[in-house]
Amino acid sequence: MKQTITLRKATAADASFLAMVVSEALDSDVMECYEAANGVIPADRRQLMEVLESVILHPDTLYTWRHATIAQDAGGEAIGALVAYEGDDYMQRRDTTFSMFSSVMPLQFDVDAMDAETVAGEYYLDSLAVLPSYRGRGVARMLLQSGIDTAHRLNRPAILACAPNNVNAKRLYESLGFRATGMYSLFGHTYWRMVCQ
Numbered sequence: 001m002k003q004t005i006t007l008r009k010a011t012a013a014d015a016s017f018l019a020m021v022v023s024e025a026l027d028s029d030v031m032e033c034y035e036a037a038n039g040v041i042p043a044d045r046r047q048l049m050e051v052l053e054s055v056i057l058h059p060d061t062l063y064t065w066r067h068a069t070i071a072q073d074a075g076g077e078a079i080g081a082l083v084a085y086e087g088d089d090y091m092q093r094r095d096t097t098f099s100m101f102s103s104v105m106p107l108q109f110d111v112d113a114m115d116a117e118t119v120a121g122e123y124y125l126d127s128l129a130v131l132p133s134y135r136g137r138g139v140a141r142m143l144l145q146s147g148i149d150t151a152h153r154l155n156r157p158a159i160l161a162c163a164p165n166n167v168n169a170k171r172l173y174e175s176l177g178f179r180a181t182g183m184y185s186l187f188g189h190t191y192w193r194m195v196c197q
Contacts, residue, residue, distance in 0.1 A: 003074055005139055007146055010068035010081065012057060017078040019052035022063050025127035032132050051104050061097040062126060069146055071139045080130035082143040087118030109188035117186060118159050123151035125160040144176055148196055161191035
């Protein structure tokens, strides 16, 4: 029997789940650790999760819950999410976001040396993650398609970043109409900049 998966707008109550999503999108394995520990955040990740939750609860950050769509199972449990937003006030939100981070922990990258992930007139699909036990079931595709649909309703291109070594993700993005248009430097690493018109 196929399980029903639905999408909904996030609420502030989703902050702890969204903290895992943003952490996972930043190349962490917190979701794997969370599932392996039967729904408990490992002790060595708790400080980062607390910082991320405060960022997510703040209205003027990149990762605010107001920018998120949640995928949920038939029982209403969050299983994945996409954080996406218009690029118009990106730099202001980026400054707020990373000043909140740097006030409690050292950043592992130079924010000022980082390219802008998005600019005015674009809709940026920033952070996407799905719990490991739900991967391979089309949840990421559903979330990405919802982001693309929102971008098109706003008459903007959808933009995202893809790590060059993430071949499976790039294949998924291309199947949804994204095309690599160049490279840029984010968080101290190089990424493909991908656009879906």
